[in-house]
Amino acid sequence: xxxxxxxxxxxxxxxxxxxxxxxxxxxxxxxxxxxxxxxxxxxxxxxxxxxxxxxxxxxxxxxxxxxxxxxxxxxxxxxxxxxxxxxxxxxxxxxxxxxxxxxxxxxxxxxxxxxxxxxxxxxxxxxxxxxxxxxxxxxxxxxxxxxxxxxxxxxxxxxxxxxxxxxxxxxxxxxxxxxxxxxxxxxxxxxxxxxxxxxxxxxxxxxxxxxxxxxxxxxxxxxxxxxxxxxxxxxxxxxxxxxxxxxxxxxxxxxxxxxxxxxxxxxxxxxxxxxxxxxxxxxxxxxxxxxxxxxxxxxxxx
Numbered sequence: 271x272x273x274x275x276x277x278x279x280x281x282x283x284x285x286x287x288x289x290x291x292x293x294x295x296x297x298x299x300x301x302x303x304x305x306x307x308x309x310x311x312x313x314x315x316x317x318x319x320x321x322x323x324x325x326x327x328x329x330x331x332x333x334x335x336x337x338x339x340x341x342x343x344x345x346x347x348x349x350x351x352x353x354x355x356x357x358x359x360x361x362x363x364x365x366x367x368x369x370x371x372x373x374x375x376x377x378x379x380x381x382x383x384x385x386x387x388x389x390x391x392x393x394x395x396x397x398x399x400x401x402x403x404x405x406x407x408x409x410x411x412x413x414x415x416x417x418x419x420x421x422x423x424x425x426x427x428x429x430x431x432x433x434x435x436x437x438x439x440x441x442x443x444x445x446x447x448x449x450x451x452x453x454x455x456x457x458x459x460x461x462x463x464x465x466x467x468x469x470x471x472x473x474x475x476x477x478x479x480x481x482x483x484x485x486x487x488x489x490x491x492x493x494x495x496x497x498x499x500x501x502x503x504x505x506x507x508x509x510x511x512x513x514x515x516x517x518x519x520x521x522x523x524x525x526x527x528x529x530x531x532x533x534x535x536x537x538x539x540x541x542x543x544x545x546x547x548x549x550x551x552x553x554x555x556x557x558x559x560x561x562x563x564x565x566x567x568x569x570x571x572x
Contacts, residue, residue, distance in 0.1 A: 330360045336369075343367040347374055352381055352405075358388040366392050372399035383407045383439070389414035398435055398457045400425075406437040421448065433458045443486075444468070454480040456501075461485075469495050476500045478524065483507035492517045493538070500527050509533060 326336050332349035333356075335342050342365045347354060354373065357365055365388060372395070374380050380403045389412040400406060408423035417428050425434040430450035436459045446468040447454070453475045459467060461483040471494050478501035481490070487508050493515040502524035505511065509530065514537045528534055 330357075333357070333360070335360055335365075337361070337363060339363075341366040343369055344372040345369045346371050350381055352383045353386070354382045354384070355386040356388055356391070358390050364390040366390055368394045368399045370395040370397045370399055371402070373403050375402055377402045377404045380404055380406075384410065386410045386412075387415065387418065387420075388412050389416075391415060392417045394418070394434060396456055398455065398460070400435045400437070401457050401460060404438050404461070407439050407441065409435060409437060426451070436460075436462060436464075438462055446470075447473070452496075453477065456480065457482065459484065469497075471495055473497055476504050478502040478504060479506070480504050481508065485509050487511055489513040491515045492520075495519075498522070500524055502526055503529060506530050512536070514538070 334346040335344050342360045342363045382403050409425040411418050411420040419428050424436050430448050432453045433451050434455045438461050443465045447470050449470045456477045457479040459481050465486045473495040488510050495517045496519050497517040498519050499522045503526045506529045511531045512533050
């Protein structure tokens with residue numbers, strides 16, 4: 271392992287984008303409205319006309335939803351109750367999907383402490399629709415659900431390989447991620463009251479924002495895991511984090527992964543090899559050199 275103490279080249283990468291707020295989302299720019307729908311501009315400057323979604327949104331009780339005529343997707347929720355129970359069906363159609371803002375998008379408006387999911391749910395937005403439920407203490411899942419399971423109020427994929435969401439306000443100071451887990455989902459342990467998180471040896475991927483804004487966590491140890499990639503802003507906003515140990519299998523650290531970690535002093539880097547695309551970009555690196563392009567950082571061992 272190679273140990274850094276606030277080395278300039280290292281911090282240039284890991285503390286980049288420090289002024290960006292936690293869990294920002296990037297969406298296509300809407301440039302105009304047309305009779306047929308909205309006109310979007312993609313990253314290449316091409317215009318894309320899509321059907322307007324506004325007319326497709328319907329409401330049933332506290333839930334706003336869309337449907338393809340066969341299944342229902344929850345798009346938003348206006349409930350002011352402390353317990354939200356997602357229905358199994360709406361209009362006689364199975365509720366199968368939770369959209370990005372299925373439980374609202376304004377943290378200050380959310381009062382839900384418990385959310386109950388039916389057996390019919392087979393897809394939950396990868397952007398974590400629970401992210402704005404700042405008072406959430408428990409997620410429950412019907413035991414007949416074939417895709418998701420709740421373990422002590424924490425949401426996992428049915429096979430336990432992905433931790434989907436640890437509720438923001440769940441009680442407890444320490445949490446041990448299940449031993450079968452290989453992936454921490456997007457913002458899966460976000461803005462919690464935890465002081466420590468113990469990661470399993472089989473963990474391979476830490477998604478963007480996965481452990482961000484945990485202001486009480488002081489150290490994180492990935493040295494015994496199989497993590498190969500740490501996503502963008504994965505630990506951003508962990509203001510008390512002072513010590514971090516990375517895995518020997520690590521290949522990539524995303525942009526701003528440790529931004530706003532103002533107390534981070536020690537971090538142990540693994541010896542990693544040059545990624546293939548570096549050679550394709552004409553980048554040559556000497557042995558025993560720390561290198562960063564602002565997006566990727568690596569230490570090339572002997």
